[in-house]
Amino acid sequence: MSIKLVVFDMAGTTVKDENKVTQTFKNALKKHGYDVPDHIINPLMGYKKIVAITKMLHLYEADALKITPHLIDQIHETFVTLMIEYYQQADFLEALPNAESTLLALKKAGIQIGINTGFSKDIAEVIIKRLEWREKGVFDYLVCSDEVAEGRPNPGMINRLRQLASISEADEVAKVGDTEVDIREGQNAGCKYVIAVTTGAFTRAELEPYHPTHIIDNIAEVLNIVL
Numbered sequence: 001m002s003i004k005l006v007v008f009d010m011a012g013t014t015v016k017d018e019n020k021v022t023q024t025f026k027n028a029l030k031k032h033g034y035d036v037p038d039h040i041i042n043p044l045m046g047y048k049k050i051v052a053i054t055k056m057l058h059l060y061e062a063d064a065l066k067i068t069p070h071l072i073d074q075i076h077e078t079f080v081t082l083m084i085e086y087y088q089q090a091d092f093l094e095a096l097p098n099a100e101s102t103l104l105a106l107k108k109a110g111i112q113i114g115i116n117t118g119f120s121k122d123i124a125e126v127i128i129k130r131l132e133w134r135e136k137g138v139f140d141y142l143v144c145s146d147e148v149a150e151g152r153p154n155p156g157m158i159n160r161l162r163q164l165a166s167i168s169e170a171d172e173v174a175k176v177g178d179t180e181v182d183i184r185e186g187q188n189a190g191c192k193y194v195i196a197v198t199t200g201a202f203t204r205a206e207l208e209p210y211h212p213t214h215i216i217d218n219i220a221e222v223l224n225i226v227l
Helices: 020-031 038-044 049-060 069-089 099-108 121-131 156-165 180-188 204-210 219-226
Strands: 005-008 112-117 141-144 173-177 193-197 214-216
Touching: 005 099, 005 156, 020 038, 020 049, 020 069, 038 049, 049 069, 069 121, 099 112, 099 219, 112 121, 112 156, 121 141, 141 156, 156 173, 156 180, 173 180, 173 219, 180 193, 180 204, 193 219, 204 214, 214 219
Parallel strands: 005 112, 005 173, 112 141, 173 193, 193 214
Antiparallel strands: none
């Protein structure tokens, strides 16, 4: 069965990151008294950020009674504020090489494009606006982690994109992302292709144990897989 919808992640997959998401996440935790090293944060960057914060607190807060919804919300609000400020003010914000041309080539071939992300909608919209992706017509649908009951690796975002695109069969969908949870999300959603890219948080060696259908170094290779 041919692919009718390709779902792409944002930071590290289609949007150049330069580790800014990890650093912003780290700074948000630090403002609330938690100094977490990059290597602990990086693997969690594909998760819904509320979930990632909760996981961090359970590792770095000895008093479990302090891990309250209020604290988690406070840290998340700090992260969102810092992330929006960065994306609004960054002198240089760009799509990864070949990302826009790949999405446009898929659309030209009649394939619908979905964007999903562990970011909340307010952060994602700032990125979309800065990159002028609506004006360029590079995608059809956007679903963010705060628009579904559960974020990755739950397939809720992909299922929602399937509804928006009127795609009835899971094997008519391909998922493209740069993290472990991107891969597991695609697998849980039953996607025909689960394509991991090495342009983000994980190396090829780190991606291999999660058994995506493909691992690629350049997003343009999606065209050879899907078309």
